[in-house]
Amino acid sequence: xxxxxxxxxxxxxxGASQAAEGVLRTLRDxxxxxDEPSGAxxxxxxxxxxxxxxxxxxxxxRICDTPLLVVYALIKRPFILDLLPGxxxxxxxxxxxxxxxMTDWIPPRREDSWRxxxxxxxxxxxxxxxxxxxxxxxxxxxxxxxxFGGVLALLWTALYPETVRxxxxxxxxxxxxxxxSLLFAAAGRLSETVAPLIEMYGNCPGWFINxxxxxxxxxxxxxxxxxxxxxxxxxxxxxxxxxxxERWMDSDVPMTGAIFREVTExxxxxxxxxxxxxxxxxxxxxxxxxxCPLLNVIGEYDDVVPPRSSVGLGQAVGSRxxxxxxxxxxxxxTAVSGGAQRKLWPQVAQxxxxxxxxxxxx
Amino acid sequence: xxxxxxxxxxSLLEASVWEFPLVLQKWVLGLGGDSREVEEAxxxxxxxxxxxxxxxxxxxxQAEGFIGLLGASVKHLVQCHRVARDFMExxxxxxxxxxxxxxxxxxxxxxxxxxxxxxxxxxxxxxxxLIDRRDGAGGGTQESxxxxxNEGA
Numbered sequence: 001x002x003x004x005x006x007x008x009x010x011x012x013x014x015g016a017s018q019a020a021e022g023v024l025r026t027l028r029d030x031x032x033x034x035d036e037p038s039g040a041x042x043x044x045x046x047x048x049x050x051x052x053x054x055x056x057x058x059x060x061x062r063i064c065d066t067p068l069l070v071v072y073a074l075i076k077r078p079f080i081l082d083l084l085p086g087x088x089x090x091x092x093x094x095x096x097x098x099x100x101x102m103t104d105w106i107p108p109r110r111e112d113s114w115r116x117x118x119x120x121x122x123x124x125x126x127x128x129x130x131x132x133x134x135x136x137x138x139x140x141x142x143x144x145x146x147x148f149g150g151v152l153a154l155l156w157t158a159l160y161p162e163t164v165r166x167x168x169x170x171x172x173x174x175x176x177x178x179x180x181s182l183l184f185a186a187a188g189r190l191s192e193t194v195a196p197l198i199e200m201y202g203n204c205p206g207w208f209i210n211x212x213x214x215x216x217x218x219x220x221x222x223x224x225x226x227x228x229x230x231x232x233x234x235x236x237x238x239x240x241x242x243x244x245x246e247r248w249m250d251s252d253v254p255m256t257g258a259i260f261r262e263v264t265e266x267x268x269x270x271x272x273x274x275x276x277x278x279x280x281x282x283x284x285x286x287x288x289x290x291x292c293p294l295l296n297v298i299g300e301y302d303d304v305v306p307p308r309s310s311v312g313l314g315q316a317v318g319s320r321x322x323x324x325x326x327x328x329x330x331x332x333x334t335a336v337s338g339g340a341q342r343k344l345w346p347q348v349a350q351x352x353x354x355x356x357x358x359x360x361x362x
Numbered sequence: 363x364x365x366x367x368x369x370x371x372x373s374l375l376e377a378s379v380w381e382f383p384l385v386l387q388k389w390v391l392g393l394g395g396d397s398r399e400v401e402e403a404x405x406x407x408x409x410x411x412x413x414x415x416x417x418x419x420x421x422x423x424q425a426e427g428f429i430g431l432l433g434a435s436v437k438h439l440v441q442c443h444r445v446a447r448d449f450m451e452x453x454x455x456x457x458x459x460x461x462x463x464x465x466x467x468x469x470x471x472x473x474x475x476x477x478x479x480x481x482x483x484x485x486x487x488x489x490x491x492l493i494d495r496r497d498g499a500g501g502g503t504q505e506s507x508x509x510x511x512n513e514g515a
Binding site: 001003004005111114115118119122123126159160162180182185186189190192193196197200208217218219220223224227230231281282283 | 386397400401404405408409412415416419423424429430432433436437440441443444477481484485487488489491492495
């Protein structure tokens with residue numbers, strides 16, 4: 001019994017100090033990205049700007065000529081998609097024969113607070129897509145968006161449909177009118193709080209985003225996860241996975257003031273995305289413009305983006321080739337669980353390959 | 363919901379009031395229970411407590427006015443932070459003067475102008491990219507306006 005108390009106490013202290021380190025990282029300007037886990041798959045940087053590094057992961061044996069651009073979210077660091085061998089979406093996709101590019105958004109500094117969707121979509125994503133097109137010679141590419149990255153991917157595809165061969169959205173919030181979702185309800189009401197927050201900090205601070213996510217499951221973050229760690233500590237790779245996952249949980253980065261204002265107002269408060277009235281600079285992103293094949297991957301037990309928020313996508317877009325895939329996992333488990341690497345992601349890769357014309361270069 | 367809460371409460375009572383003391387007593391008196399059983403009983407009680415606490419939090423989250431309270435708390439937090447920052451700055455009056463002397467009004471003005479111009483260039487780049495798309499010229503060979511501008515410079 002003494003061992004339980006000792007070990008739980010030790011885990012709790014380690015967790016608390018890791019969380020404190022995470023908060024300290026969010027307070028640094030610029031946010032330190034150098035000391036991150038290296039990931040399971042080697043990559044090279046093929047394009048770089050002030051807020052974006054474009055990573056390239058080479059296919060083990062390329063069987064699909066259409067490259068895949070993974071659009072990561074603007075909220076945490078992207079190493080969750082390439083965590084460990086056997087727990088990496090990127091590794092699975094490259095093993096399935098896909099050349100993968102991924103947006104690694106550089107955490108914004110205070111002077112970047114003006115950058116909104118107009119800049120991120122019409123400039124940064126635009127340059128990233130052009131860089132992929134130039135490197136591969138493909139006129140059309142495949143796009144995969146995860147969570148908030150899914151929103152960016154949808155906006156991109158709605159505005160530049162001629163550049164996308166097929167689209168995969170993973171745990172993407174589309175309809176913000178979801179009952180019993182604390183995060184969505186709070187985000188909708190945040191629009192009243194945005195102005196003083198932005199005025200004070202310039203950007204939405206990483207610690208604030210971290211606090212919002214953790215307060216959704218306070219008991220889990222304060223205690224349950226350590227009990228689970230104690231129970232499973234002798235499981236193969238569990239402890240390492242737990243530490244890396246916690247490192248990612250505490251990797252919240254600031255969100256630019258303009259994006260934060262636009263997303264709380266347009267997505268969560270006024271629910272404009274699903275109504276095709278979402279403004280990106282001077283343009284309006286009409287989801288009906290999305291006519292390419294679309295695969296919508298939903299985590300059945302997702303408590304961050306509830307499934308009901310994503311299932312309406314099929315009716316909002318203009319694609320005839322549309323399917324929902326529901327996978328029995330949560331928001332992150334859909335990406336990192338071992339089961340997802342064995343069942344879900346090979347299926348997604350196969351779907352992408354089947355929609356791409358092999359040998360035509362796009 | 364009610365049945366779930368009742369179930370969680372029963373589990374907690376069973377694990378902490380009945381099972382754990384019993385296993386502990388057996389272990390203390392050397393009546394056959396080993397320390398692993400005690401450990402398992404502690405973990406079970408702990409799990410039962412966290413289940414109940416999770417459900418309690420769920421109830422609190424769904425309570426009327428909770429979201430409003432959350433929003434107001436954030437506002438007050440920001441206000442407190444601002445007051446604290448202003449207070450700290452007022453305690454160090456020299457730092458502002460040093461900054462002003464080092465940077466100078468002209469440098470500050472120029473920096474602001476540069477930042478403003480960069481924003482304008484980015485906004486124009488976004489517009490050009492959108493127009494390119496509408497004209498059907500976005501087929502993979504077009505450089506963004508900013509790239510072109512950078513290369514020209």
